[in-house]
Amino acid sequence: MAGRARRAAELDAADELAAVRERFVLDDVVYLDGNSLGALPAHVPGRVEDVVRRQWGELRIRSWDESGWWSAPERIGDRIAPLVGAAAGRIVVGDSTSVNVFKALVAAVRMAGEDRDEILVDASTFPTDGYIAASAARLTGRTLRPVAPAEVPDALSGRTAAVLLNHVDYRTGRLHDLPSLTAAVRAAGAVSVWDLCHSAGALPVGLDEHGVDLAVGCTYKYLNGGPGSPAYLYVRGGLQDRFDSPLPGWNSHAEPFGMRSVFEPAEGAPRGRVGTPDILSMLALEAALDVWDGVRIEAVRAKSLALTDFFLECVAQYAAPGRVETVTPRAHAERGSQIALRCPDAGDVMRRLVARGVVGDFRQPDVLRFGFTPLYVGFADAERAARVLAEVLAEG
Amino acid sequence: MAGRARRAAELDAADELAAVRERFVLDDVVYLDGNSLGALPAHVPGRVEDVVRRQWGELRIRSWDESGWWSAPERIGDRIAPLVGAAAGRIVVGDSTSVNVFKALVAAVRMAGEDRDEILVDASTFPTDGYIAASAARLTGRTLRPVAPAEVPDALSGRTAAVLLNHVDYRTGRLHDLPSLTAAVRAAGAVSVWDLCHSAGALPVGLDEHGVDLAVGCTYKYLNGGPGSPAYLYVRGGLQDRFDSPLPGWNSHAEPFGMRSVFEPAEGAPRGRVGTPDILSMLALEAALDVWDGVRIEAVRAKSLALTDFFLECVAQYAAPGRVETVTPRAHAERGSQIALRCPDAGDVMRRLVARGVVGDFRQPDVLRFGFTPLYVGFADAERAARVLAEVLAEG
Structure with a gap:
């Protein structure tokens, strides 16, 4: 174990992102649940206090203009854009991921046209995406077909209207091949909708580069926006004029304060807004995005892979053989920024890990999830987590 | 003017709600825009700081259980319930008003059954409600018919699926007759959906008493929840089992952490949740609701009517005859908690009022709105507002 600990110290010393950890509020817990709720950036409390005391308390209604509240959804969208490879003006922030999946999927079906009657959805998707996809199918008179992502190319046909996929699987941590799947969807004449919840902020996404049509994501995981911070919606440049939202609100009207009785959609990203x-949640997110100043997403990806490689090595060395099964793919091209391990007593194991200061989470029925957020998790954290895990597993 | 000012002082001295003003952060501005954004309750900043620094920053993911984050939508719904005459367990908080109108209206159409093909909507509604109603009609294959609220009883028929109405008109301040309109909708076999944005917190609503089917409302006006604080959804007790949401998310699943691929709706209020x-916004709202401790909504209504009566008297006495036209009905039974005045130069008048410390707002094309929030607006404020208004009108 001493060898691994020394190696961790060397890796931490060479880590170009090591200093970014100081931008967060952290303690002696090894926090490997940033893929569920990112840690608090240190400057966020002060910014939130200003929003509450001065912008709301003193300026009150004037803040809609003077404090930039009205334009926040687009402004913050433009802050997220470079992290997912999007040009400015293509992302708008607001509502929950679920609600944005609904907007995106109904709009996608409408773009695809009347003669396409089927929606494909990742069969292993996070439940909400599947429920919303079922609702979108029901309301638009389409059929919903669950398909494993790898089987999407074979499942595509002239009937396919839209395909809803996850970039990284929430449970296994598997990274799906966004460029080739997007190309296949496009070649079939269908519309691609990607859920980036478990990839944005952890690895390069390249939305514009790969020609993704629509995408959604949350901001409280690797983007550290805070509990339930608003989600975002991306619409490809060439599709913005055809984005026909099932949730047209006064915020997405071409003239919001005209109070017109007939809806006329705004141009560009604001078309994805609703109410x-x-x-408060939105401006906390805006402040949180400051931690990305000077951080390259490629460096984040490199560290993420190094961290998860190292964690797997430590687990292999420390834990009794066969005690846990690695669910996450070993190939870098198929791995997100979390490691999922399977063992029959996973729920109990995670409770004991948390009690010993290693925080991951448990997913039914038998999965331990460890999220590695390169902005504030180091190699010594990974070594300690593996060491404590091995201890807990040995007792169980 | 001295007589009116003396009368204001007498009325303020006799006001049983006068002390409630101290629960808010206010300055020497006469703030008559609480019908757009309520003032900041004084204890909210400290509570928000605790949510950010301790609940998010220190407890992190544990706060979903330990700080009661997960149950906040129902818990805060139960805090709002008595203010709108609802029993516990019938209101859930979350999403924007627009999104909740969508949930409610699609669910209403589904409750009404296949043979009812028309949705009636208040022709003078706040734009978003109309846009969302049009979308709900489009997605459910119904026809949308705009009707003035007073004409709803005549417009109802065996074709009517649902009726979307505003309790108080956002522009004119007119209070619609919720009990009789709800009864008429029910008698026609249709489902009523009420928008309470401009009435909740300003007057008794009596949702349960009057048999309202579904209702939605925002929380940032008379409920002082802060900018863009989450909206709420009410579903009548007997209808909860039939509430079939078009936005079924993992938060509305019977077993949210079961991660099931098939949606099975939760019982009761959580069925209205999504993502x-x-x-942050939600717990700021929860804190803000503390200002209602010991406040009777009937006392709020009595003061609201006295304030708006007094303001109208002052305007009549101070302003040149014919310079402004009162849009809001004089009859108490038809008046919400705002006064709308019409004059051709309303935009310019409001700019000059704001510059002189009287904050209302302007609504296209020619309406001045003055919202009277009885928790923190007094009679001296009403007198001063009318006096400054008369000065500004005399210059124009």
């Missing part, structure tokens, strides 16, 4: 944005 | 709730 009044939740300003 | 992860925006915790």
